[in-house]
Amino acid sequence: MIENGGLVMSGVFSPTRARIKERTLRTDKWWLQPAITFGVLFSFVIYATFRAFENKYYFSEPLISPFYSPCLSAACEPGTALSLFGQPFNNKYFGIGISPALFILIFPLGFRMTCYYYRKAYYRAFWMSPPACAVAEPHTKYTGETRAPLILQNSHRWFFYAGLVFNVILTWDTILAFRNGDKEWGHMSVGTLVFLFSTSMLWMYSLSCHTCRHTLGGRLKHFSKHPLRYKAWTIVSVLNHKHPTFAWISLFGVASADIYVRAVASGAIPNLYFF
Amino acid sequence: MARMINLRIWRGDSTDGALQDVQVEANEGEVVLDVIHRVQATQIGDLAVRWNCKAGKCGSCSMEINGKPRLACMTQVAAYGAEETITVTPLRAFPVIKDLVTDVSFNYRKAMEIPAYAHPTDLAPGEARMEQIDVERSQEFRKCIECFLCQDTCHVIRDHEEKKKSFAGPRFFIRIAELDMHPLDTLRNRKKTAQEEHGLGMCNITKCCTEVCPEHIRITDNAIIPMKERVVDIKYDPVRWLGAKIRKREGIL
Numbered sequence: 001m002i003e004n005g006g007l008v009m010s011g012v013f014s015p016t017r018a019r020i021k022e023r024t025l026r027t028d029k030w031w032l033q034p035a036i037t038f039g040v041l042f043s044f045v046i047y048a049t050f051r052a053f054e055n056k057y058y059f060s061e062p063l064i065s066p067f068y069s070p071c072l073s074a075a076c077e078p079g080t081a082l083s084l085f086g087q088p089f090n091n092k093y094f095g096i097g098i099s100p101a102l103f104i105l106i107f108p109l110g111f112r113m114t115c116y117y118y119r120k121a122y123y124r125a126f127w128m129s130p131p132a133c134a135v136a137e138p139h140t141k142y143t144g145e146t147r148a149p150l151i152l153q154n155s156h157r158w159f160f161y162a163g164l165v166f167n168v169i170l171t172w173d174t175i176l177a178f179r180n181g182d183k184e185w186g187h188m189s190v191g192t193l194v195f196l197f198s199t200s201m202l203w204m205y206s207l208s209c210h211t212c213r214h215t216l217g218g219r220l221k222h223f224s225k226h227p228l229r230y231k232a233w234t235i236v237s238v239l240n241h242k243h244p245t246f247a248w249i250s251l252f253g254v255a256s257a258d259i260y261v262r263a264v265a266s267g268a269i270p271n272l273y274f275f
Numbered sequence: 276m277a278r279m280i281n282l283r284i285w286r287g288d289s290t291d292g293a294l295q296d297v298q299v300e301a302n303e304g305e306v307v308l309d310v311i312h313r314v315q316a317t318q319i320g321d322l323a324v325r326w327n328c329k330a331g332k333c334g335s336c337s338m339e340i341n342g343k344p345r346l347a348c349m350t351q352v353a354a355y356g357a358e359e360t361i362t363v364t365p366l367r368a369f370p371v372i373k374d375l376v377t378d379v380s381f382n383y384r385k386a387m388e389i390p391a392y393a394h395p396t397d398l399a400p401g402e403a404r405m406e407q408i409d410v411e412r413s414q415e416f417r418k419c420i421e422c423f424l425c426q427d428t429c430h431v432i433r434d435h436e437e438k439k440k441s442f443a444g445p446r447f448f449i450r451i452a453e454l455d456m457h458p459l460d461t462l463r464n465r466k467k468t469a470q471e472e473h474g475l476g477m478c479n480i481t482k483c484c485t486e487v488c489p490e491h492i493r494i495t496d497n498a499i500i501p502m503k504e505r506v507v508d509i510k511y512d513p514v515r516w517l518g519a520k521i522r523k524r525e526g527i528l
Contacts, residue, residue, distance in 0.1 A: 011434035016370035018285055018377075019292045025362050026342030116500050120481050130430040133483035134342055134367075142435045144477035151476070154511040157504075210496070214504035222458050224406035240496060 012136050023136040030132035037125035044251060048105070051258055055099035057265040058258075062179040063191045065261040066198060066254050070169050073100035082169065104166075111163040112251075114156035116210045117244045160211045167202050174199045180273065189273040194260045198253035205250035208239035277302045280352060282310060284322065285364040288373050294362065295319075301352045307361065308336050308347035311375070323374035331489055334422030338375050339364045344424040344487045368426060368433040381432075382423050385443045388473070389450050393462040409458040415497060416453040418490040419446065425484035425494060431477050442474035445484035445494045451475075452498035455505065470506045475499070 012020070024030070051058075051067050058065040059077045071080040075091030075098075089103050112118050123129050130137040145153050174195040180187040206212060217233025220226055239246075264271045280301045283294045297318055301310050308326055315322045327333040329348045336347040341355070341362050355361050369377040394403070425445040431438050443451075451473065455465040469475040480503075484494045492498075508515045 010436060012367045014436045016289050017367055018365045018371040019287060020285065020294075020364060020367065024342045025339065025364060027359075027362075028341075116480055119479065123479050123481050129479060130434065130481065130483070133428050133481075133486050134339065134344055134433070137430055137434050139434075142431065142438065142477070144431065144474075144479050146474075146476040150479075154503075154507050157507060157512065210500045211504060214501060218501050219505060219508060221409075221456065222406075223408045230408060 010140055024132075024134055026132070026134060030135055034125040034128070034131050037121050040248075041122060041125065044255060047255065048109075051262070052101040052105055053099055055097075055101070057262045058101075060261060060265040060271065061181045062176045062183065063195070063261045063264060063271065064173055065258045065265075066170055066173070067101050067105065067258050069173050070104065071100045072103050073098065076100050082172070107159060107162040108166055108254075110155070111159035111206075112247075114153050114159055115247065116156070117247045119153060121244075157211045157215070160206065160209055160215075163202075163206050167199070167206055170195075170199045170202060181271075186275075187273055188275055189271045191260055191264065191271045194257050198250070198257040201246060201250040201253040204239065205243070205246040207236060208243040208246050210240065210243070212236055213240050278357065280310065280355075280357075281360040282314065283360050283362040284311070284314065284319075284375070285362075286319070286322070286374050287371070289371055292371070294364075296360075303353070305352050306348050307340055307345075307350045307352060307363065310352060311347060311363065323372070323376045325376045332420055334420035337366055337422045337424050337427065339367060339427075344427045346422060346424070346489050349489055366423070366427040368429070369423075379423050379426075381439060382421070382426055382444070382446065385447050385473075386450070388443065389447055389454075390462055390465070390468075392454055392457065392460050395459055395461050398459070403459055405458050412456050412497070413453040415492055416449040418492055419449060420490060421446065422489060424487045424489065428483040428487045429478075430481065430483065431474070438474070438477060441472075442477050445478070445499065447473065448475060448478070448502060449492065449494055449498040452502050455502065466502070466505045466509050469502055470510060475502055475506060478503075 012023070048067065051065070055075070058068040059071075059080045061079060064071065064080055068076075068080070070082050070085050071077070072085055072087055073089040073091055074087050076087060089098075089100075091097060124131055128137055129139060129142070143150075145151055174192070177192040177195045178188060179185050213233060213236045216236055217223065217226065217229040220229060220233075223230040223233070263269045277300050279298050282297050282299050284297060285292055286295045287293060297314055299310050299314050299318070308324075308329060311322070311324055315324065324347075325335045326348065327335040329336075331346055331349040334346070337344065338347050339345070340347065340350050344366065347363070352361070363375065365371050365375045366377045366379070369379050369381060372378050423446060426432055429444050431442050432444050448469070451465055451469045454460050454462070455469075478499055480495055480499060482495045485492070485496070488494060508519070510516075
């Protein structure tokens with residue numbers, strides 16, 4: 001990196017490279033995709049933060065918001081706790097009331113934050129490293145994922161395992177959504193459909209994950225010695241092509257499930273039952 | 276049917292240079308390399324351009340067309356609008372030699388740093404046997420034509436000159452992955468050296484290499500991310516590491 005009259009001559013402006021003053025000569029709308037990604041992800045972060053701290057309107061029998069499930073705090077509304085886990089957390093620590101969502105959101109949040117697809121999305125859209133292909137990034141220093149905090153991206157597999165546990169819990173929540181407000185089985189509402197969509201997309205997102213692909217068979221050197229794992233790897237490889245799609249759809253699915261529960265729990269709309 | 280097109284070609288060397296506007300005839304079905312050759316034949320006799328097969332298989336005519344790394348022989352003129360100016364520059368990640376020709380020797384130095392395939396010592400020539408399903412993953416990477424478009428678009432190489440010493444780049448990550456996934460390769464420390472010597476951790480998987488690959492090799496999904504996961508196995512996953520040590524599982528180290 002050479003300083004030349006205040007102008008940093010690095011990267012594409014290095015002295016040996018072709019002398020072109022533009023950061024990029026791309027003529028297409030390269031900025032559109034990172035701009036949309038920024039807008040959507042930022043909106044989701046704002047909404048999720050608001051909901052995590054709101055600490056109400058997250059339960060209306062039989063629907064519990066995925067942002068608050070499993071509800072592990074003593075502050076949880078009656079009927080929300082899963083007997084398997086109980087409610088091990090207090091509603092206050094150091095005199096400060098803590099929303100039940102804050103005890104659990106680190107896991108799904110961590111899974112998405114360390115996801116190989118989302119990394120691409122937010123490195124481009126938020127950090128502009130790079131903003132788009134063949135568009136010079138604004139940073140002069142770069143260490144990639146070799147130092148803290150970004151070296152923690154290597155923890156993705158642990159969040160993947162935690163995410164699977166959450167998927168099982170949310171699947172159970174979806175099964176419970178086949179009950180009515182009096183806990184009687186054999187009913188189905190709009191909420192049931194929203195939960196079915198949300199949970200199935202979460203499973204597709206998890207199963208198409210690169211870590212899932214690696215765990216099932218990617219780490220093998222000899223597929224021929226492990227035919228079942230090879231078959232599983234082949235199936236997940238097909239799903240893996242669609243991982244970005246599942247990442248976005250599942251994000252909207254979770255948000256829509258929470259928005260629906262909030263609307264029902266706050267009394268804005270009734271949970272419409274088909275039968 | 277022939278038409279006149281506006282072409283803007285970067286001309287110069289490592290000391291100076293500029294974009295030069297020319298008008299040139301383009302015939303139906305022609306690619307950018309064809310019109311560059313016409314400019315060379317009719318207007319700028321000393322225009323330097325590297326090319327060879329004109330079939331997208333030698334990887335020689337890599338350049339940037341309207342700012343995107345591309346093979347000039349595989350880029351149709353018709354893909355651009357009639358009034359659009361087509362801007363052609365050399366690869367901006369490498370030192371320029373003259374006009375559209377760059378010095379890509381960085382890549383050959385990196386190639387030499389990757390340890391070669393290590394054949395099992397207990398197998399004599401002719402005795403090696405491999406199942407097709409064991410080699411097909413690696414075969415995808417053998418499609419590489421070494422055009423170095425992935426190296427050119429990789430922002431670590433392109434935007435951080437000082438990282439070139441410690442970063443091999445996507446072309447060589449697929450080489451490392453190819454060997455690490457090879458059923459008979461016996462070199463045991465490829466994952467460790469990929470991370471510690473070839474700069475795998477520097478890649479932030481923004482997938483530009485995959486986007487520009489003319490052979491459509493899924494560089495990030497099939498080579499870089501699997502290698503990152505293999506590195507996690509040995510460096511950041513104590514459970515896997517311990518299990519591999521105790522049980523001496525295949526392929527882990």
